[in-house]
Amino acid sequence: xxxxxxxxxxxxxxxxxxxxxxxxxxxxxxxxxxxxxxxxxxxxxxxxxxxxxxxxxxxxxxxxxxxxxxxxxxxxxxxxxxxxxxxxxxxxxxxxxxxxxxxxxxxxxxxxxxxxxxxxxxxxxxxxxxxxxxxxxxxxxxxxxxxxxxxxxxxxxxxxxxxxxxxxxxxxxxxxxxxxxxxxxxxxxxxxxxxxxxxxxxxxxxxxxxxxxxxxxxxxxxxxxxxxxxxxxxxxxxxxxxxxxxxxxxxxxxxxxxxxxxxxxxxxxxxxxxxxxxxxxxxxxxxxxxxxxxxxxxxxxxxxxxxxxxxxxxxxxxxxxxxxxxxxxxxxxxxxxxxxxxxxxxxxxxxxxxxxxxxxxxxxxxxxxxxxxxxxxxxxxxxxxxxxxxxxxxxxxxxxxxxxxxxxxxxxxxxxxxxxxxxxxxxxxxxxxxxxxxxxxxxxxxxxxxxxxxxxxxxxxxxxxxxxxxxxxxxxxxxxxxxxxxxxxxxxxxxxxxxxxxxxxxxxxxxxxxxxxxxxxxxxxxxxxxxxxxxxxxxxxxxxxxxxxxxxxxxxxxxxxxxxxxxxxxxxxxxxxxxxxxxxxxx
Numbered sequence: 001x002x003x004x005x006x007x008x009x010x011x012x013x014x015x016x017x018x019x020x021x022x023x024x025x026x027x028x029x030x031x032x033x034x035x036x037x038x039x040x041x042x043x044x045x046x047x048x049x050x051x052x053x054x055x056x057x058x059x060x061x062x063x064x065x066x067x068x069x070x071x072x073x074x075x076x077x078x079x080x081x082x083x084x085x086x087x088x089x090x091x092x093x094x095x096x097x098x099x100x101x102x103x104x105x106x107x108x109x110x111x112x113x114x115x116x117x118x119x120x121x122x123x124x125x126x127x128x129x130x131x132x133x134x135x136x137x138x139x140x141x142x143x144x145x146x147x148x149x150x151x152x153x154x155x156x157x158x159x160x161x162x163x164x165x166x167x168x169x170x171x172x173x174x175x176x177x178x179x180x181x182x183x184x185x186x187x188x189x190x191x192x193x194x195x196x197x198x199x200x201x202x203x204x205x206x207x208x209x210x211x212x213x214x215x216x217x218x219x220x221x222x223x224x225x226x227x228x229x230x231x232x233x234x235x236x237x238x239x240x241x242x243x244x245x246x247x248x249x250x251x252x253x254x255x256x257x258x259x260x261x262x263x264x265x266x267x268x269x270x271x272x273x274x275x276x277x278x279x280x281x282x283x284x285x286x287x288x289x290x291x292x293x294x295x296x297x298x299x300x301x302x303x304x305x306x307x308x309x310x311x312x313x314x315x316x317x318x319x320x321x322x323x324x325x326x327x328x329x330x331x332x333x334x335x336x337x338x339x340x341x342x343x344x345x346x347x348x349x350x351x352x353x354x355x356x357x358x359x360x361x362x363x364x365x366x367x368x369x370x371x372x373x374x375x376x377x378x379x380x381x382x383x384x385x386x387x388x389x390x391x392x393x394x395x396x397x398x399x400x401x402x403x404x405x406x407x408x409x410x411x412x413x414x415x416x417x418x419x420x421x422x423x424x425x426x427x428x429x430x431x432x433x434x435x436x437x438x439x440x441x442x443x444x445x446x447x448x449x450x451x452x453x454x455x456x457x458x459x460x461x462x463x464x465x466x467x468x469x470x471x472x473x474x475x476x477x478x479x480x481x482x483x484x485x486x487x488x489x490x491x492x493x494x495x496x497x498x499x500x501x502x503x504x505x506x507x508x509x510x511x512x513x514x515x516x517x518x519x520x521x522x523x524x525x526x527x528x529x530x531x532x533x534x535x536x537x538x539x540x541x542x543x544x545x546x547x548x549x550x551x552x553x554x555x556x557x558x559x560x561x562x563x564x565x566x567x568x569x570x571x572x573x574x575x576x577x578x579x580x581x582x583x584x585x586x587x
Contacts, residue, residue, distance in 0.1 A: 005207070006197045011057075013048075014190040016095065017102055019086075025059070026084030026233065027095055034096055034107035034117075038130040041097045042119050045145070046128040048192045049185065057194055058090035060208055061201040086198065087230055089208055102190075104146035111266075112248035118144045123161075123182035124175065139165045148187050158183050204291070224286030225270035228277075231293055236312055239319055243269040246323050258325050262332050263342040263475040264352065271353055272322060278357035279364070280318030282404060284397035321364055322356075330370060331359045331377070338378035338584060339453030340385075342475035347446040351390050354397050355381040358417075361404065366413045375585035376414065382581055383421050386450040387429075430578050438570040441507035448509045451552075451573050454580020455514075460550035462514050463487070464535040469514055487515040489553075490562055493525035500562060510569040513551045528558035552576050 011019075019025040047054050062084055088095060097117065100107050106114045118131035120141045128145075129135055136143045142161065150157075158180050165171065165179070199208060208227075232240040247267050250260040260267075277289050293315065295308025321327060335352070346352055359377045362368045368376075383389070389396050403416050437447045456470035488495075492506050500506060515523070523531045536544060547553070552572035557565055 005203050005211075006199045009059075009196050009198050011194045011196060012190065013098065013102075013192045013194065016194060017099060017190075020095065020099055021103070024085050025095075026062070026087045026230070027092065027099060033110050033112065034093070034100075035110065036093045036097060038117055038119070041101065041117050042128045042130050044094060044097055045101070045119055045121075045189070048189050049126070049128070054094065054194075055091070057088070057095070057196040058199070058211070059086040059196050060089050060199045060203070061085065062087055089199070089211075091196075101146055102149050104144075104150070111251050112244065116144075118146075121145045121148075121182075121186055123179040123186075126182050126185075139168050142183070145186065148183065149190070154184070154187055224290055225273055227290045228273060228286060228293060229269060231290065232273075235293075235308065236316065239316060240269065242319070242323060243272055246272065260323075260325060260328055262329070264332055264335055264340075264346060265343060265349055267349075267353075271349060272319075275353055275356050275360070276315060276319040276322045278354070278397075278401065279322060279360045280314045282361075282401045284354070284357075284394040284401060321360060327360060327363065330374075331356050334359065334374050334377040335381060337374050338382045339456040339470075339580060340381070340449070341452075341456060341470065341473040344475065345449045345452055345473070347385060347444055347449055348388070348391050351381065351385050351388075354390050354400075355384065357397075358400070362413060365404075366407060366410060368410050368413065372410075376417070378584045379421060379581070380417065382450065382453065382584060383424055386434075386446050386577070387424055388446055389424070425581075430574060434574045434577065435570045438510055438573055439566075440509060441504045442509070445509060447573075447577070450577045450580075451509075454577045455550060457580040457583045458550060458576070461547065462516055463547055463551050464538060465516050467516070472514075472516075485515055485520040486512045487520045487523065488512055489528060489557075490565070491523065491525045491527070494527045495562065498562070508566050510552075510566045510573060532558045550576070 016025065020027045044054060096107065099105070100117050101119060106116050108114050120129045120131040120135045120143050121127070122129070122141045124140060129141070131141075131143050135141045142148065148154075148157065161183065162171070162176055162179055171179070199211065203211075229240060229243075232243075246260050247269055250262060251266050252259070252261060254261050265271075274284075274286070277283055277286060281289055281292070283289055292311050293308065295303045295305060295311070297304060297307060334355070340346065355377055358380060359373065362373055362376070363370075400417075400420070403420075407413050407416060434447060437445070438451075440447075442448070452469070452473065456473060460469050461467060462469055462472065488506070488511055490511055495501070495506050539547070548555075548557075552569050552575070554560060554565065554568040554572060557569070560568065
């Protein structure tokens with residue numbers, strides 16, 4: 001029988017909180033996104049109070065516990081007295097909940113905004129609730145159970161609570177005793193037993209991830225970025241904090257102060273970490289990067305402090321360049337140059353981030369000038385987004401980064417990567433694959449977003465309007481009514497009258513185009529043969545011909561049988577996408 005890779009260790013809640021506070025257990029900063037709802041925290045305390053099991057914890061022994069530790073940073077909100085001996089692999093949300101409530105500390109949500117987890121407890125019937133305004137006014141509740149574990153003497157706390165309750169409620173001696181016992185029982189949650197599975201330091205990160213997935217009942221995937229971010233917490237906590245600060249600021253509009261805020265992406269630390277690693281180590285797969293950053297020599301399987309410091313040095317330089325606000329916003333201009341106007345037109349964040357990697361490498365290492373680089377990255381993003389190049393796995397990006405090994409200068413760079421574009425955007429792609437990909441009702445289709453981008457690049461106007469689509473797609477423009485609405489050229493209720501009711505058929509993207517909201521309302525359920533003459537009276541024959549081109553409307557489209565209309569319009573939409581793409585770099 002093979003030796004087990006773990007041991008079981010029993011803890012009390014009090015011991016866990018002590019070890020986290022001292023730094024023995026590396027709980028990442030409490031000021032990192034906390035994803036549990038308050039109701040889930042409430043249920044956790046309720047289960048523990050009743051003596052129900054709340055699951056195992058999974059820890060991982062850290063190798064640096066046995067090596068020189070002079071450069072190790074401690075994890076946590078305050079400076080710790082000890083070095084982390086254990087990293088939390090599974091149980092971080094539970095332990096963060098418990099630590100935040102017992103120590104009365106704030107957490108932050110997904111948008112990095114601080115808030116207090118406030119759980120209330122009613123001792124008379126031993127009921128837990130998420131604190132509300134009404135509960136705060138109700139003397140029957142302890143509005144925030146954090147008070148129970150505050151430095152105040154417990155007997156004094158209980159006496160004060162009962163005294164306050166008696167001002168509004170008559171209590172018998174038995175009821176007073178019941179309240180006192182319930183508060184004591186709540187306090188004694190500190191003795192609640194936990195069992196932790198502690199993985200040996202000899203287990204590598206890949207096996208840790210596999211173990212996590214197999215024992216995690218919610219099927220959560222632990223990815224390599226999680227490991228690296230945890231490693232940063234230990235050896236370069238400032239770097240992780242810089243990542244998180246950037247992500248927070250990217251979500252907050254800023255006036256007259258330079259900021260990463262934008263309308264394309266609300267990045268997460270793990271996503272920007274991928275960019276830094278792509279720039280610094282020319283890697284899309286993170287499989288080996290974690291080992292390298294731990295100071296592991298992949299040939300000898302040994303760890304070295306010197307090696308670790310060297311690799312972290314590379315990461316630090318790459319991250320500084322990645323988080324540079326000028327680089328960030330210059331890159332986002334490339335997306336605008338490709339016709340993409342905001343987050344609603346981005347089908348894959350991975351594609352955006354991989355384009356940023358290539359942008360940074362070309363700018364920093366190949367030293368391509370901005371005006372040339374902007375046009376190229378715009379084309380690259382358009383192509384990789386439209387073809388879903390990076391949505392399946394990291395393999396394609398790994399191959400694209402491999403190309404750089406033979407790049408010596410600007411000419412080599414453009415020759416190599418333009419060849420990739422040419423090999424991808426073949427005649428068969430434009431005339432067959434793209435047309436087929438438009439046969440969908442998906443509102444998040446990359447082909448649909450490419451069509452929108454092409455309309456912007458072609459300076460197209462809204463159907464039956466003088467306004468430009470590119471202007472109304474601007475995400476900074478907000479009104480009660482959407483400035484643009486996607487209109488069914490053959491309205492839903494009309495199609496129902498001719499027997500077409502399947503959503504996949506009715507909502508084909510080839511049946512939709514842009515109208516201003518009041519025109520969309522006015523057309524309502526009328527078939528195109530009825531509503532078109534009214535709108536033709538607004539515009540000249542020349543303007544209508546141009547609009548038919550932009551909006552990919554076949555000749556006499558209003559009279560075509562529906563399925564034939566869809567078939568012909570897809571071909572014309574594909575042509576518009578191609579025409580728009582050809583404009584990039586010529587604007």
